[in-house]
Amino acid sequence: MRMWFRKHPAEHDQNTVFALINRYKQSGDFVHFHHPQSPQAYWISYFGTLIDVEILHRDILPFLNKTAFTTLEEAKAALPFEDVLITSDLQQIQDQLLLGSVLIQLDEKDSICALVRAEMKKAREVTIPEEEYSVVGPKEAFVESITTNLNLVRKRLPISELKVKEFTIGALSKTKVAVLYMEGITNEENVNTVCQRLTDLQFHQILDSSFIAQLIADNGNSIFPQLIDTERPDRVAGVLAEGSVVILADGSSHALIGPISVMELFNAFEDYYVNWQTASALRVIRILAVSFSILVTPIYVAVLTYHYQLIPKDLMVTLVASRRNIPLPPILEAIILELTIELLREAGARLPSKVGQTIGIVGGIVIGTAAVDAGLTSNVLLIIIALAALASFTTPVYRMGNTIRLLRFPFLLLADLWGLLGIAIAFIFLMVHLLRLTSLGRPYLEPIYPPRLKDFKDIIIRLPFSSQSKRPINLQTKNQIRFSEKQAKEVHDIDE
Amino acid sequence: MKTAIKNEFLVSPFLVFFLMHGMQYGVGVLGFQRDIVKFVGHDAWISILIIGILVHIIIWMMYSMLNKDKGDLITIHQRTFGKWLGNLLSLLFIVYVLAESITVLRSYIEIVQVWMFPLLKTWPFALVFLLSVYYVVSGGFRIVTGVCFLSVLLPSYLILTFFVPIPFSNFRNLLPIFDHSIYEIAKSIKGAAISFSGFEYLLFYYSFIKRPASSQKWAHYGNLVTITLYLLVMIVTLGFFDQGYLKKVLWPTLMMWKIIELPFVERFELIGVTSWVVVMLPIVCLMLWSASRGIKEMFKLQQKKVLVFLLLICFLICCLLMERETIHQYNKWVATVGFYTLFGYIPFLFVCYHLRFKVRKKG
Numbered sequence: 014m015r016m017w018f019r020k021h022p023a024e025h026d027q028n029t030v031f032a033l034i035n036r037y038k039q040s041g042d043f044v045h046f047h048h049p050q051s052p053q054a055y056w057i058s059y060f061g062t063l064i065d066v067e068i069l070h071r072d073i074l075p076f077l078n079k080t081a082f083t084t085l086e087e088a089k090a091a092l093p094f095e096d097v098l099i100t101s102d103l104q105q106i107q108d109q110l111l112l113g114s115v116l117i118q119l120d121e122k123d124s125i126c127a128l129v130r131a132e133m134k135k136a137r138e139v140t141i142p143e144e145e146y147s148v149v150g151p152k153e154a155f156v157e158s159i160t161t162n163l164n165l166v167r168k169r170l171p172i173s174e175l176k177v178k179e180f181t182i183g184a185l186s187k188t189k190v191a192v193l194y195m196e197g198i199t200n201e202e203n204v205n206t207v208c209q210r211l212t213d214l215q216f217h218q219i220l221d222s223s224f225i226a227q228l229i230a231d232n233g234n235s236i237f238p239q240l241i242d243t244e245r246p247d248r249v250a251g252v253l254a255e256g257s258v259v260i261l262a263d264g265s266s267h268a269l270i271g272p273i274s275v276m277e278l279f280n281a282f283e284d285y286y287v288n289w290q291t292a293s294a295l296r297v298i299r300i301l302a303v304s305f306s307i308l309v310t311p312i313y314v315a316v317l318t319y320h321y322q323l324i325p326k327d328l329m330v331t332l333v334a335s336r337r338n339i340p341l342p343p344i345l346e347a348i349i350l351e352l353t354i355e356l357l358r359e360a361g362a363r364l365p366s367k368v369g370q371t372i373g374i375v376g377g378i379v380i381g382t383a384a385v386d387a388g389l390t391s392n393v394l395l396i397i398i399a400l401a402a403l404a405s406f407t408t409p410v411y412r413m414g415n416t417i418r419l420l421r422f423p424f425l426l427l428a429d430l431w432g433l434l435g436i437a438i439a440f441i442f443l444m445v446h447l448l449r450l451t452s453l454g455r456p457y458l459e460p461i462y463p464p465r466l467k468d469f470k471d472i473i474i475r476l477p478f479s480s481q482s483k484r485p486i487n488l489q490t491k492n493q494i495r496f497s498e499k500q501a502k503e504v505h506d507i508d509e
Numbered sequence: 510m511k512t513a514i515k516n517e518f519l520v521s522p523f524l525v526f527f528l529m530h531g532m533q534y535g536v537g538v539l540g541f542q543r544d545i546v547k548f549v550g551h552d553a554w555i556s557i558l559i560i561g562i563l564v565h566i567i568i569w570m571m572y573s574m575l576n577k578d579k580g581d582l583i584t585i586h587q588r589t590f591g592k593w594l595g596n597l598l599s600l601l602f603i604v605y606v607l608a609e610s611i612t613v614l615r616s617y618i619e620i621v622q623v624w625m626f627p628l629l630k631t632w633p634f635a636l637v638f639l640l641s642v643y644y645v646v647s648g649g650f651r652i653v654t655g656v657c658f659l660s661v662l663l664p665s666y667l668i669l670t671f672f673v674p675i676p677f678s679n680f681r682n683l684l685p686i687f688d689h690s691i692y693e694i695a696k697s698i699k700g701a702a703i704s705f706s707g708f709e710y711l712l713f714y715y716s717f718i719k720r721p722a723s724s725q726k727w728a729h730y731g732n733l734v735t736i737t738l739y740l741l742v743m744i745v746t747l748g749f750f751d752q753g754y755l756k757k758v759l760w761p762t763l764m765m766w767k768i769i770e771l772p773f774v775e776r777f778e779l780i781g782v783t784s785w786v787v788v789m790l791p792i793v794c795l796m797l798w799s800a801s802r803g804i805k806e807m808f809k810l811q812q813k814k815v816l817v818f819l820l821l822i823c824f825l826i827c828c829l830l831m832e833r834e835t836i837h838q839y840n841k842w843v844a845t846v847g848f849y850t851l852f853g854y855i856p857f858l859f860v861c862y863h864l865r866f867k868v869r870k871k872g
Contacts, residue, residue, distance in 0.1 A: 435784040
């Protein structure tokens with residue numbers, strides 16, 4: 014059918030392997046040459062920058078030059094590769110060449126040719142996680158190669174139930190994306206949601222898994238992360254066994270986990286490597302730190318602008334003394350300091366770590382002290398803001414820290430407008446927003462709402478492993494039971 | 510005629526507890542005492558007990574109608590009085606719901622204006638508050654219930670503050686018991702019943718409950734908790750205030766908060782009033798959800814559009830109620846209408862509904 018509607022008559026000539034090779038030859042890194050001297054003459058072509066030259070010289074050329082072959086099948090038998098592809102499908106040839114295959118032809122004009130995978134596998138060594146560093150526990154982190162990453166996960170779950178579905182996404186980037194789940198545990202609905210969204214995804218370039226996270230989020234306009242991204246293979250293995258879906262993308266050192274609830278953003282995977290009392294205490298501290306971080310500056314502004322009656326006399330004396338010579342209203346004072354801290358953080362993040370330290374000292378000590386000495390800010394506010402900034406860094410998921418720092422500004426503005434009432438209004442909007450959010454269609458505020466007391470065993474607090482015999486309700490897993498609770502909790506009487 | 514509501518939009522039966530209690534426990538708590546004490550003085554707690562029992566009976570009546578009908582107020586009206594008269598009555602009920610939501614919002618803004626910001630203009634605050642209401646209601650009934658749930662739990666620390674004035678109270682104020690005539694008690698019930706309203710929205714959200722018949726006990730528990738809290742506040746108020754003085758105080762609960770003193774906080778009533786905005790939110794939300802849902806069902810309109818229209822009306826009337834006197838007058842009307850609707854009309858509907866079925870069976 015298509016040939017009747019063809020626009021250019023010349024196109025017919027372009028649909029041959031020869032034309033394809035000629036087109037590719039315009040690229041400087043495309044190699045195409047003829048081997049006349051060996052038992053059988055042949056043509057070989059490849060992208061010099063995509064293939065591993067060592068494989069070519071060690072495993073391909075010697076075998077072709079030694080053996081006498083008259084057909085490609087015979088050449089295939091001679092080569093020490095298990096997946097030599099013999100095809101005349103132009104599209105396949107084109108794709109394979111671009112993925113790093115070596116093309117072998119008996120004659121330059123032949124349409125049938127053999128393709129041998131010899132791609133260069135350049136990947137970083139597996140290193141220590143930096144964003145999610147933990148003192149105890151394993152210290153492997155994902156790298157930018159999806160094969161290595163899948164290996165890191167599979168190694169931890171050596172069972173056949175771990176399934177991988179592969180997709181190629183992005184018209185330009187052709188990124189390999191893998192969806193991981195456990196058959197018999199993970200709810201199919203969640204897997205289907207992810208697969209459906211990945212198939213529907215229309216974007217030309219996927220450079221990192223965070224592109225996918227933004228593109229498949231339930232609410233693309235929310236500042237809250239709706240999928241957790243992690244660089245820890247142990248975390249991925251852990252949540253897979255729990256019944257979550259994991260997305261890996263080639264070229265990205267971060268895996269995406271979903272569905273999640275907002276409270277999971279306060280869980281570090283390190284919590285499972287320490288005893289449950291410590292882990293619970295740390296989680297509570299993180300949650301308090303985050304609430305403190307969001308609320309304390311707005312409360313300062315609200316109280317000093319409108320409700321100074323709230324403060325008892327003795328505390329008031331301290332506050333008044335620190336603010337006596339400050340020419341600015343509290344809101345300006347707070348916003349200037351908040352922006353300064355953000356500036357320091359951003360400057361520190363953009364610079365190499367050694368310079369970053371200097372920035373910290375200059376910014377923190379010099380500017381801070383100088384600003385108080387100059388009478389531009391009060392030292393009480395300086396302490397508050399520094400603590401708030403510090404507290405925002407306690408979140409184990411890096412993206413959540415950004416969210417929290419941003420959240421502070423609407424709170425600040427409303428606090429200046431309506432005092433405590435403004436903070437309450439901002440809080441209402443935040444609460445409703447969290448209520449309305451979903452992650453892969455599952456409620457984001459679970460187990461708080463919808464209230465599921467049983468899921469609190471691993472949210473906010475972490476109960477001992479022996480009481481974690483069931484999987485979280487929120488994931489709606491097919492198999493709720495992790496292990497038999499009875500055996501784990503055998504009760505012994507005294508001296509028995 | 511009616512399509513069943515999808516499973517994903519339904520809520521668990523026990524959440525009815527929060528829907529019931531959250532709706533009843535609103536702006537009334539801050540100043541319901543005067544309306545009762547005016548008539549019965551130190552016997553006010555008896556009136557509260559009686560109101561509590563009455564509300565329990567009405568909740569039972571509503572469930573008895575709804576369990577039979579498997580619908581909501583609109584279908585009950587239509588089945589009892591026919592389509593035209595039924596819809597007219599539903600519409601009147603919705604007008605009352607809307608009027609009540611305006612009372613709630615405007616009374617709260619008035620409290621803010623008196624206790625926190627004397628210069629606060631009504632319209633900006635009403636606008637922002639109603640925007641948040643739109644954000645909630647457009648999320649559907651599950652979100653409304655969620656707001657209800659969180660708004661009961663989060664400000665629940667305020668219950669502790671009701672115990673603070675006890676060391677400063679003199680409970681001999683409560684004696685002698687039964688010092689007032691039944692007529693006086695009846696009058697006090699009429700005056701204060703509106704503070705206990707909120708249970709009537711069951712007539713709208715019943716069909717959104719999973720296994721609705723099993724939620725009845727939760728509704729009764731919700732009312733029980735409400736009555737207990739009101740009773741606690743009333744008894745503490747009676748002990749704390751002198752009666753002559755109490756008759757002049759508009760918001761006794763707020764006055765009681767004034768004496769709370771913590772190492773880092775004084776003037777606790779500011780925090781109380783602020784927290785109350787969270788308590789208020791689900792009330793206005795569920796009222797507007799009910800009203801818009803009712804209109805949607807009757808006239809087959811899009812609920813979003815109806816909601817925007819209702820919010821506009823709410824906003825305009827809130828802004829028009831400027832003077833303290835007008836607000837007071839308006840609240841009084843709504844309270845009277847509310848009393849007759851809740852304690853007169855719903856029992857009347859109950860009788861009509863069941864009679865209608867009896868007659869039909871015989872015929």
